[in-house]
Amino acid sequence: MWESMNEYEVVVHGKVDKFLEGLKERVRIRILDVIRDLGNYPLVLKRYDIKKIKGRGNTYRLRIGDLRLIFYADKEHRRIVVSNIGYRGKIY
Numbered sequence: 001m002w003e004s005m006n007e008y009e010v011v012v013h014g015k016v017d018k019f020l021e022g023l024k025e026r027v028r029i030r031i032l033d034v035i036r037d038l039g040n041y042p043l044v045l046k047r048y049d050i051k052k053i054k055g056r057g058n059t060y061r062l063r064i065g066d067l068r069l070i071f072y073a074d075k076e077h078r079r080i081v082v083s084n085i086g087y088r089g090k091i092y
Contacts, residue, residue, distance in 0.1 A: 006039025008073075012082045016069075019085050031064055031085070038062075038080045041073055059083075061091075 012035060020028050037044055044050065049063040053070070062069040068091040070084040084091060 006036075006041075007078060008039045008041045009077075009079045010035060010039045010082065011079060013084065016082050016085045027065075031067065031069070034062065034064055034069070035082055038071060038082065041080055063088075 020031060023031070034048065037047070045060075050060050053059045053061055058073040058075065060071055060073065062071065066088050067085060068088055069082060070091065072081045072083060074081060
């Protein structure tokens, strides 16, 4: 779980942390900044290239260059769950 001063708690799946370990530091820092900003949901929907995934409830994909971040917005518990990250074409 990641600490946040935002309206929503951001929870990151372990496989996302593991994926981030293999990235260059500059790219990893950029992605971590975006993940932290997800706590500002729903404001982030206007800041980034985010699209709702059809047929999957409150699940979204966020584009960061060639990478795609998959997250779920649990509005009832005010929690964002980052469930997956990967390169375009391999993530869906």
